[in-house]
Amino acid sequence: MSAFRRVWRIPVGRAALIVIAVVVITALVSLVWTPFDPRRADAYASWAAPSWPHLLGTDGTGRDILSLVMAGSRITVLVAVGAGIVATLVGVVLAALGALTARPVRESVAVLVDILIAFPVLLIAMMIAAVWGGSLWVVIWSVGIGYGVNIARVARAELRRVNRSDFVTAAQAAGLTRSQILVRHLLPNAAPVFIVQLSWSMAAAVLAEAGLSYLGFGAPVTQPSWGLLLSELQNYLTLHPLAVLWPGIAITLTVLALNLLGDALREATDPTLARGEKRTQSHTPGVIA
Numbered sequence: 001m002s003a004f005r006r007v008w009r010i011p012v013g014r015a016a017l018i019v020i021a022v023v024v025i026t027a028l029v030s031l032v033w034t035p036f037d038p039r040r041a042d043a044y045a046s047w048a049a050p051s052w053p054h055l056l057g058t059d060g061t062g063r064d065i066l067s068l069v070m071a072g073s074r075i076t077v078l079v080a081v082g083a084g085i086v087a088t089l090v091g092v093v094l095a096a097l098g099a100l101t102a103r104p105v106r107e108s109v110a111v112l113v114d115i116l117i118a119f120p121v122l123l124i125a126m127m128i129a130a131v132w133g134g135s136l137w138v139v140i141w142s143v144g145i146g147y148g149v150n151i152a153r154v155a156r157a158e159l160r161r162v163n164r165s166d167f168v169t170a171a172q173a174a175g176l177t178r179s180q181i182l183v184r185h186l187l188p189n190a191a192p193v194f195i196v197q198l199s200w201s202m203a204a205a206v207l208a209e210a211g212l213s214y215l216g217f218g219a220p221v222t223q224p225s226w227g228l229l230l231s232e233l234q235n236y237l238t239l240h241p242l243a244v245l246w247p248g249i250a251i252t253l254t255v256l257a258l259n260l261l262g263d264a265l266r267e268a269t270d271p272t273l274a275r276g277e278k279r280t281q282s283h284t285p286g287v288i289a
Contacts (some may be wrong), residue, residue, distance in 0.1 A: 006032025007270035019257035023250075028072040036064035038071040038224045056246050059233060069246055071224035075213075076206055076254060079140055081203035084198055088145025091151030091194070096182055098152065099159035113153050121146030121208055127271050129217040136209075141206045146203035151194065158193040162186050180198055192266045199262025203255045210251050226251050 006015040027280040035053065044063030050057045054067040125142035132138055162168065163186060169183050177211035187194075212218035213227030221228065233244045 004268075007261075009175065010264045010267060011146050012260045013268070016257040016261035016264060019253055020261060023073055023254055023257075026070050026243065027077040030067075030070040032183050034064075034067040034070050036067045038063060039222075043265065047236075047243070050242065057240075057243055057252045059229075059243055065229075065243060065246055068224045068229055069250055072226040072229060073250070073268065075136065075209065075223060075225045076250075079209040080202040080254075080258070082136075082140035083144040083147065083208075084202045086141060087148035087151055087177055087201045087205075088194070088198055089110070090145055090148025091197070092187070094149065094152030095155040095159050096186075098156040099163060100178060100182065100186075109152075110156075111151050113156075116146070116149045117153065118138040119146075121204070122211055125208065125212055126217050129212070132201055136219055136223075138204075139209050139212055142207045144201075147204055151197040151201060154197050155190055155193050158190045159186055162189045165189075168252070192269045195269060196262045196266045199258050203258035203262075206251065206255050206258065207213055224283070 008017065035055070042058070045054065045058050045062040046147050048054050048058040048062075054064050054066070056069065059062055059068070081229065094109060094113060098106050098113065108167050121143055124146055125139060129135075129138050165185075168181060168185055171185055176184070184203075209218050209225070210227030210230065213225040214231040216231070219225035219228055229247045230244065230251075233240070233247075239243050
């Protein structure tokens with residue numbers, strides 16, 4: 001809770017938390033209510049301008065765009081959380097293997113990470129989708145593994161730095177196993193790096209899902225998605241620009257909020273910054289009455 005309060009005191013962190021909370025709440029609300037059925041077409045209401053009752057207008061088939069954007073937020077939250085979990089697991093395992101094992105294993109992991117990073121995440125996802133078919137789980141696993149490798153490359157150097165610290169040497173002298181040292185000392189001290197990279201990975205996952213859905217490799221057409229909505233509306237950009245604007249704004253704000261949240265979390269959880277803040281507070285002279 002103290003880290004959350006520190007994030008809330010940072011202006012960009014507060015703004016990011018508000019935007020992310022709105023997206024998550026919208027996704028939860030859309031499970032039980034939307035203004036209209038997002039799959040229902042109404043030919044008599046096609047391309048309606050933003051007005052009551054269609055606050056954001058309608059598309060070419062008469063579907064309510066606000067309902068489509070609300071329903072699409074469910075896919076965004078699911079992909080961001082799912083890809084974040086997969087990326088965290090992959091990143092922690094590869095970083096630990098690349099930093100704390102014997103030299104042959106470390107070098108092999110480093111080569112493997114370099115090879116995987118050479119392949120763009122979207123290309124990997126498209127290749128997997130071509131074999132297994134486009135689905136959300138393909139997007140989650142491919143994006144999670146792809147960005148988990150990026151987390152591993154950055155976190156590996158941080159784990160090696162922390163591993164050379166005096167308190168780790170003391171823990172080894174006290175008889176702690178490598179796994180105990182990893183859980184109790186290395187991961188907590190490397191957490192700021194993991195958090196920032198995880199936040200960026202979740203933001204990239206949102207973009208990747210939108211891009212894959214736009215290309216036809218992401219969410220099925222039966223499930224509303226922001227990227228799929230952009231793909232369907234792009235041909236009418238010059239005639240009905242407002243219809244394309246809303247899903248684009250939703251994607252932009254969500255990705256920006258996740259990136260800003262990562263910066264705020266790094267500042268709030270970095271032990272050096274926290275110690276510097278305490279030192280500043282302790283040396284502040286009191287008011288003399």
